[in-house]
Amino acid sequence: MSIGKAICSVVLGLIASGLSTLTIAEEVKRISVNGYEFAYVDAGQGEPVIFVHGGLQDYRMWSEQLPKFATRYRAIAYSRRNNYPNEVSPDGTPDSAAPDVHGEDLAGLLRALGYSKARIIAHSSGAYAALFFAAKHPDMVVSLALNEPPALGLLNGLPDTGDMLKAWVANMAPAREALGMGDIQRGIPMIVDAIGGPGAYEHRSDAQRKMNLDNVASFQADATTKRPRPVFTCDMAKAITAPTLLSNGERSPRLFHRVVDQLELCLPNRERIEIAASSHTVSWENPGAYDQAILSFMEKH
Numbered sequence: 001m002s003i004g005k006a007i008c009s010v011v012l013g014l015i016a017s018g019l020s021t022l023t024i025a026e027e028v029k030r031i032s033v034n035g036y037e038f039a040y041v042d043a044g045q046g047e048p049v050i051f052v053h054g055g056l057q058d059y060r061m062w063s064e065q066l067p068k069f070a071t072r073y074r075a076i077a078y079s080r081r082n083n084y085p086n087e088v089s090p091d092g093t094p095d096s097a098a099p100d101v102h103g104e105d106l107a108g109l110l111r112a113l114g115y116s117k118a119r120i121i122a123h124s125s126g127a128y129a130a131l132f133f134a135a136k137h138p139d140m141v142v143s144l145a146l147n148e149p150p151a152l153g154l155l156n157g158l159p160d161t162g163d164m165l166k167a168w169v170a171n172m173a174p175a176r177e178a179l180g181m182g183d184i185q186r187g188i189p190m191i192v193d194a195i196g197g198p199g200a201y202e203h204r205s206d207a208q209r210k211m212n213l214d215n216v217a218s219f220q221a222d223a224t225t226k227r228p229r230p231v232f233t234c235d236m237a238k239a240i241t242a243p244t245l246l247s248n249g250e251r252s253p254r255l256f257h258r259v260v261d262q263l264e265l266c267l268p269n270r271e272r273i274e275i276a277a278s279s280h281t282v283s284w285e286n287p288g289a290y291d292q293a294i295l296s297f298m299e300k301h
Helices: 003-026 065-069 099-112 125-136 162-180 184-196 206-214 216-224 234-238 254-266 287-300
Strands: 029-033 036-043 048-052 074-078 118-123 141-147 244-249 270-275
Touching: 029 099, 036 065, 036 099, 048 065, 048 099, 048 125, 065 074, 065 287, 099 125, 118 125, 125 141, 125 234, 141 287, 162 184, 162 216, 162 254, 184 206, 184 216, 206 216, 234 254, 244 254, 244 287, 254 270, 270 287
Parallel strands: 048 074, 048 118, 118 141, 141 244, 244 270
Antiparallel strands: 029 036, 036 074
């Protein structure tokens, strides 16, 4: 092949890749669930796979995953309540403080889309919501892939976690205080580094940082809410019978590994993996390994 043809081939490939991403991004759809309008995107056909984003994120978190999964499934990514481009407010629904609400939204979304059950892939506070959803609606779940849900209630009373929990609260407190006061320019990097480890925000792309800024309202609500925080228990986990893949990032804070340790003990039908060269947000930091692990798991189940 001549150099000119080779360059042309590469350019066309990049254009096609860009158009694919743009097509998914431009086809934002809306659906009413539980009295609230949710934005979502989808690609592919067949068995539904629902992607549930974490905090300071939205449906765009999964832009790299959707084309891969769409070759075998109908891949659907939605923005949770009080996240971009949905209606947002610092006084609205909080992020990790309302996993029960987000879990019922997920159940309502499936019904509104015309499905009685689906596969769920979820990250962080989205995975926390998916736990509540699956415990209350086990018959709606084909399989789960959960990355580091902050189900800290599972650690209550364990002899080796008291100091770990205190350190986590102390580490998060300055970021929550900044966000509660409306200082988002200082609070967002602090919360990202508190969750993902030192330097996590620095390594994010401009697009990822913009996504964090677009979704700060639900984290501000988290920092100021007086809503009682529901606790996910081991007994609730035992009600989840669907095959479940639990994942951690190799470099994630130890607290997330301990939560997954407990889930591994409580869930009746689970497998566990660790994603190398990654901290908390594995789908951004090592997407190739993460995606392949989930696709392989779903092929088995």
